[in-house]
Amino acid sequence: MSEPKARKTNFIRQIIDKDLTSGKHRSIHTRFPPEPNGYLHIGHAKSICLNFGIAKDYQGPCNLRFDDTNPTKENIEFVESIQHDIKWLGFRWNGEIRYSSNYFPQLYQYAVELIRKGLAYIDELSPKQIRDYRGSLTEPGKNSPFRDRSVEENLAMFENMRLGEFAEGSACLRAKVNMASPFIVMRDPVLYRIKFAEHHQTGNQWCIYPMYDFTHCISDALEGITHSLCTLEFQDNRRLYDWILDNISIPCRPRQYEFSRLNLEYTVISKRKLNQLVTEKHVESWDDPRMPTLSGLRRRGYTASSIREFCQRIGVTKQENYIKISALESCIRDELNENAPRAMAILEPVKVVIENKGQEEELLTIPNHPNQPKMGNRKVPFSRKIYIDRTDFREEANKQYKRLVLGQEVRLRYAYVIKAERIEKDITGEVRTIFCTYDAETLNKDPVDGRKIKGVIHWVSIAHALPAEFRLYDRLFSIPNPAVVDFLTAINSGSLVIKQGFVEQSLASAKPEKPYQFERKGYFCADSHYSSADHLVFNRTVSLRDTWKKLRS
Ligand code: ATP
């Protein structure tokens, strides 16, 4: 896999270097712990590149662990898509896939240990009462009346919870920490709750499920993780992470370090919100090419290497910030500018008849890349009737307009110079046909009499053209930070524009994940759901330049 050129260091790598130099650790072990409650998004890519990247560079393992403690929100489709996306991004996890649910028996035993030590109790306050008793940032919480049950009673009740003798919401296990702690996570956090829900891994074996905070630190310790990397919203939870590991008998002692989440402008990066976009049908699916999911980006034509490069460029810090979409777009543009073969496609066709050309077709030799001769050439038929893009013609225009104008000349890309002589319109006044003449002496060379031809436009031969659908995408949201408002009200209704046009013959075999530059129009790839030999459908990955700002300002 191609690696980003210079690997930048970051504060986490500096901590690791120090831990290795001081002898605190002899080797490094990381993990990536997704909850299987949605598809992976570009924010996860940041975490994957960080965790797997560190493991690779320090020659240690990185585990894949499904953090699956909430059976009602999780399912096997998500478990599978996550594995697929990690592999696609170019990473391999250490050994078998882990599941937090693998540790349910041990987690139960550690909970019993806390109860025995008088550090956990069964609370019978309702969930609402628990919230009310918790206090606020300015007020301390209140102790639950059930806080001082005996160890024996707690043990028996916990066992009965496990056996299904309590109704959902009627009891839970809480850590006994400090209801007056300035850190709300430390105010007797819930460790276990009752859920009569079937689990995708453990079936109906359990009706009590451990909470994230209890599960995560213990799973890390059981797997021998040295550096447990998570996002900044877990900063306060680190106290609980340490409290739990300090109070149970577990030999390994991982440490948690937090970094800032990736936020991208004009989109939302939260599985909950993405899930809502899918279930309420604001987008077609998790892999809709407008989604910031890895599957959506892949379908749109982003390559794994461009996403790794993006993660490399944004770096890892503790600073919260919003990254511009143009930062992501420039990664794929830079890559495809180098390696995507060129082809010709007409998104809004208008017919051109070259009246002084005979009926015979010519096969022109056209380079697949203007400055990469090793990418070879292809034969493209040229004939009397061609399509050009409607936007490449005007009846009148000033000198700035470097395309075809009535009475003037333009060059057809890799072919001849043509001159627009007259036009024919339909009853609505729209140009139907442009009648031209061509200069037969200008195949890939300037006119002999020294006429200067300014513009170059692209074309396809009508007799050889293949019909194709083009899907042009814009930002999914119309404001930079849709998360600060009711995000559904900020959806950009023009985020998908579909055009029907034509492509050159060589694109008959276009495949998903195989990008092309359509000359002057952008980078495109065949759509993995809709494109077939009978009906070509292309997604625009990204335009050639960042024209967006210009258009809106
Ligand atoms: P979401 O809010 O989208 O559900 P999450 O943090 O709940 O995200 P998890 O499946 O729990 O999603 O995340 C797995 C790992 O990916 C975690 O370590 C998490 O910190 C990290 N992660 C999730 N979102 C981002 C992001 N935007 N930027 C960087 N890392 C992220």
Ligand code: MG
């Ligand atoms: Mg989560």
